Amino acid sequence: MGRISEWDWETGEKIVVKDFSPLQDHQWQEEPYVSPDGETVAAVVNRGELDFSIRTNDTLWDCSYERIWQPKFSPDGRLAALCQQDGESNFVVDAQPVFGPCDYVWEIQFNNDGSAIAAMVKVDGQYGVLLNGTVWETLYENANNYTVSGNGKHSAAVVQVKRLPQADIEGFKKGVYSIAVDGNVWTKTYLNIWTPVFDDGGLRVAAQVRVSTFDYTIAVDDEPWPVTYNQVWEPVFHPKGQYVAAPVRVAGKWGVARDGAISWKPRYLQCLNLQFSEDGTQLWGIVATSYGKFTVACNDVPWSTTFPTVTDLVLSSDGRHAGVLTSNSNTDFHIMIDNKVWDGSWDMAWPVTFSPNGENAGALVEKNGKFHILINGKPFDRAFDHAWSPTFSEDGSKVMIRAIENNQYVRIIADVTQF
8 A cells, every 4th residue: 555655645536436335146235444545445245144255345355254343454554354254263354364263353453554463362262462463372361451562563461360260359359460461471460450551662561550459550561650549540651761651540639640750730530541742742631620621731731621521632743733522421522623622513523633744633523414524624515425534645735535425435635725
């Protein structure tokens, strides 16, 4: 598929598939997925009892299975899917099996550029991670909450390292969970662990841990912080690896700690989804300044505009701009960029996308069953039956619209100035 700069960015509209209705002799066709470059639309199709395949544009994969689920395009354009044949699971990429058969496989993930493809697997009753066709040498009784490093070279997951009889509460309190990195387990165990995360280099791992019935903290490379809290949320590494930050709850209020030391005084009713700017000078997060009043904060300074619900924080690549979805408890959606709310209220909205230079922002929204593309708050001149989030060209001057209109899958390249 090539880099984004190598995609076709000539302004105009291209009909990629003239009719995306089910092909002849197909019983049904499931929901569509599109490639990042917009050149391919795919869907799982059924051709009869226990006969599933994947349609890509107007052709079919040359293989079929009893069941296919979770087709997913990687950032580099490969199409992965989970399949079942003779009661066993297989992991397939571009119609070629890369692992299996096994007991079960689920939750496809990619690294940042799509060069690595991973999934959770169950093999002979034991659990682990499959990365680029290779499963961990050591598997575990339970594994979950897995992640892949940004460079695609490493994987980590929460694993159960001690077997417990049913209702063994005292055994549970001694700690049965740890973190495995590339299958190699940490030495310490905890009551619970959640959301392991890698640093940018893929060499260090941090996670939320529960050290006792009521005490929580962050563990980094098998070492817990020396301070415990009422509660913690997912940690984040500073881009230069200088420290780890995480939302922490102290005496009922939320703030931020860095390596166990408070940096944002606990004064919020909620604080989550921390993200650093690329240079590490700005730390962003979603906060609640009071009950039912959520917004965004940067370096502990909250925006003035609040909503009952704020989700899906996205930063521009340089970290100078931020966008979120806001709603009235998941109804009446709005887009908010840099503390300013775009015009329009929507039945549904999807996360903001920024141009690489951070100067333009776009979003996919839906109203009364029709999908709209917004750029800098202004809609494209027509709505669609289905659409996907917009993608900007490398210089940010053009936007790609991928949509289905009257059963045609279209790929539109428009100048940002058209909005």
